[in-house]
Amino acid sequence: MDHDQQVIIGLEIHCQLKTKTKLFCGCSADFQGAPPNTHCCPICLGLPGAMPRLNKQAVIYALKVAKALNLEVPEYSEFSRKNYFYPDLPKAYQISQYDKPIAEKGYLEIEDDEGHTKIVRITRIHLEEDPGRLVHKTGRDRAGYSLVDYNRSSIPLIEIVTEPDLRSPKEARRFLNKLRSTLEYLEVFDGEREGSIRVDANISIKGHNRVECKNISSYKGVEKALNFEITRQRNLIRRGQYITRETRHFMEGRGITTSSRSKEEENDYRYFPEPDLRPLRVRSWLDDVELPELPDARRDRFMRDYGISVNHARTLTGDLKVANFYEQIAGVDPKLAATWVADILLGELNYRSMKIDQVPPINIGDLIALIRDDAITDKSGVEVMRTMLDHCLNDEDCPMPADIVEETGLAKVKGGEFDAIIASVVEANPQAVSDYLAGKKGALNFLVGQVMKETRGRADPKVLNAQMSTYLDTLEV
Amino acid sequence: MVNESDVEIIAKLADISISKDELGAFTSQFNEILEYFDILDQVPPGEEGMPDLENVLREDVVTPSLSQEEATANAGETEDGFIRAPKVM
Amino acid sequence: MEGGYIFDEKDRHNAFISTLDLALFETNGGPLEGIAVAVKDNISTAGMPTTCASRILEGYVPPYDAHVVTLLRQAGAAIVGKTNMDEFGMGTTTENSAFGPTTNPVDPGRVPGGSSGGSAAAVASGMVDMALGSDTGGSIRCPAAFCGVVGLKPTFGRVSRYGLIAYSNSLEQIGPLGKTVTDVNTLMSVIAGPDARDSTTYDRPYDHTPDPDVKGLRIAVPEEFFGEGVDPAVSAKVQNAIATLEGLGAETIECSIPSMTYALAAYYVTCTSEASSNLARFDGVRYGPEVPAVRSWHDEFKTYRGERFGKEVQRRILLGTFALSAGYYGKYYAKAQVARENVRRDFIRVLKDTDVIAGPTMPSIAFHLGEKSDPLSMYLADILTVPANLAGVPAISVPCGTVDRMPVGLQIIGPHFADEKVMDVAYAFEQEVA
């Protein structure tokens, strides 16, 4: 890559914390699927006279994140008001943290594009409340209006700000994946909740102005938005044009960013300390914060304890649920289980948009046992898995692999049955047999293929190859 | 000193419309008051105060919310439990 | 069991914004059982309109009671109505009300003071025995002084602000007004104490019987309270009152509070800054008169706020917006906080060697209606009351005679949490001159 075209990326990530209640009131934070404005009280509705009350658990979660990301906790931190007008912001200010965040100066290790360990510096993390949710309507009698639901209002968020240390969209994606798995390991975050992560990305080409991309709400979106921006910015530079320092919005559906000249962006937020909350002095609380085993440690342990490859270990530990799933079945055969979960099961789940917790580990464990015990071939194993997942997907009882094998006759072809099939294929294909005997070794593949067809993959190809040659060689004599 | 267009910018930031007739009076009152505030320039350097209460926190325990009816009772118009607001553009 | 309190007094002074003909109360033997209490209209009352004397909150009925209202009800009080005030507490005369000015019961041609003018007038005219006000920069003590009643601004954090519609959170406190120190003391004992819903409250309940013994009491008399801008006739009355306390065995110590030079500017920068943020939420969406949804958000909102906020409120919102804006924060807001801290330290220093500070509550007697039209000259009238708010210390105003037949207030300021002490001094004086 042309060194002058060096890409510089920094991220601001907003993650929902998994508390039971909101950040500043006792309303339940579990509002998914609830009717609008049913998880609201005077505080999160911003009714006149209501005052915020800080959730201790959110502070503890933030400290957990701080410790895991190697951040320093200052002696004092405090909350500030970020003032701006928006209909989903009931107080017309967001209670956030400004010049005294809960933690500063940390880092997270990821792999760069060459597979080397890389340190991404974290500038700060802070706590803040989420606004409500707006639904835009177009009416016949009006030019259009908005509908507001305040259930989301005051949901606790943690904002994580990185230094501009990322060098490619892929790296940014890897950083986010690593961050997500770390937060999930900490059990402070549920990545599966709708809107649980939102990203603003700062991106520039070295020597040119920085552009902020807002409104990215998925992991894939980050890579897409960044790729789009890099192409856009490089094209401008190639044409000798100037890159405007601006905020752009990512349109998830169209995969593009558009310039947003809305008033909000030019806003002067007029931060000042929130007078209704008292400062935090929680540095000493860090000593009591216990960290669980984090993804890197678990990866190393998997390699050590199960003897699996670094790639398998990384894939399996990248997601807390997958790692837990794997450990439940590793006893069957650690290497075989790693291969089947990392290389096959995850792909099949993804294809069906299924989550790993929709499959009972025992079913996959039993499947791996069948393969280990040579009862079915790998090919049949995949087929059994697919059949099983299709049933799970339809919310039926997940059938046991042995039953599927039984029902579909996928048991490995062995002994007499095997010999009989070989004999019948040989008999049915005299031309191929004579070709083989005449020294055209390629004819063997054809004959093996015919047997595979007959047995629908139930035959072990290696065994079949050997047996077929032996059989044909017998004919020759 | 601020002039009328400064006051207009502040009014925009505060989302309050000030009519043209009022603008002149507002501006001169503003200047009179800001001139008085200038006395703060002479405040000797010092520290801001710190409240003596710290770590005032509540436990993460769910308390009852208002009903949808109560939450929207003071709103002008509602639609399917949502509160209606002007469009954002 | 509940009793009823018929409240049909004619409101000659426009002291009330809303009243209940029949105010129910709990007959549980509480300290306020069956006593008529008026509540300032910026304190939330479930089921009763709470307007802050603003057109922007017309028709707003809170779904919850302020903490102090809950405590009043538990104590058996009959809440008979909501009193008039300067819109959102922004004023010194109660002329800035969307419901018209309250007049002074002593002389209806004059203002009752503000911003809790309705509460003071309701007490002074005998409509109620006691009332709640709120004091951000003198809003309880000023009308108490102008109307000739007693009013206490408690130590910051001693009374919960939960449910008080915020004007300037870091400065204001809810407090009692009454005809006598004893009434004010009783009401204070009901409303004070910690509240988990207000993170700034202290666990300092108030349970006190006023003690009139002031022998050996050391009273600081700061020169700044008798300086330029203070009506000499008012000064003389207050000096007399201090002499009365000396006669009862107190000693006086002259002192100086140099930081008071910056107090008024620090106060106005702080309160307008906080107000600009607090009042931004009034948009007619969740409550208040409905905002039309025809034009875009900013257009509708701008017009709505331009039409529904009074001029003084608009002025203060703009001042505060300016003081917090990029490029001016350091010059105004940050500097004001330093000045404020200096005031706090000065008060702590003076009150380390003395028990209380004494001086006039207001630099003059009540103005004539419409007399003060220039905003800055109006602000200057708060010069003697704002320091206690900046410092967070308790201060009481007790009547100490008249000038031109209008009441004058003696202000007693104590150290943090010495609400009991300022009550004692006021009681001693009241009992002596009664």
Ligand SMILES: [Zn+2]
């Ligand atoms: Zn709530």
